[in-house]
Amino acid sequence: MFTITVEKECGCFQKSDFTNNISFDNKDDALIEAMDMVKHMNEEFCNKHNFRLEEDGQHFDIFVADTPKAHSGCCGGGHCG
Numbered sequence: 001m002f003t004i005t006v007e008k009e010c011g012c013f014q015k016s017d018f019t020n021n022i023s024f025d026n027k028d029d030a031l032i033e034a035m036d037m038v039k040h041m042n043e044e045f046c047n048k049h050n051f052r053l054e055e056d057g058q059h060f061d062i063f064v065a066d067t068p069k070a071h072s073g074c075c076g077g078g079h080c081g
Contacts, residue, residue, distance in 0.1 A: 001023045001024070001025065001058060002023065002024045002025075002026070002027050002029075002030035002031075002058050002059075002060065003021060003022070003023045003024075003030070003058065003059050003060065004020075004021070004022050004023075004024075004030060004033060004034045004037065004060045004061075004062065005020065005021050005059060005060070005061050005062065006018070006020045006021075006037075006062045006064075007061060007062060007063045007064055008063075008064045010045070010048070010049055010064060011046075012041070012045035012046050013041070013045070016041075016045075018037060018041075027058075030060055031055070031060065034053050034060040034062065035053060037051075037062060038051045038052065038053045038062055041062070048066065049064045049065060049066060050064070050065050050066075051063070051064055052065075
């Protein structure tokens with residue numbers, strides 16, 4: 001069995017049609033589904049997080065990290081406001 005696990009179910013994931021901890025009999029099917037999930041999550045979710053896929057034997061783990069805030073161009077010297 002090959003399993004796809006999402007480390008942290010953010011609000012967007014919980015509202016989506018995705019399921020956590022899904023299993024496949026075939027490694028290729030699991031990999032394709034995991035890659036599709038990560039692509040969709042990075043492109044269609046709210047962009048507060050970045051998602052990445054890691055393979056560990058029979059496990060495909062999707063990890064989440066906060067997306068760095070866009071730089072406003074201010075140097076922080078106090079004269080931009």
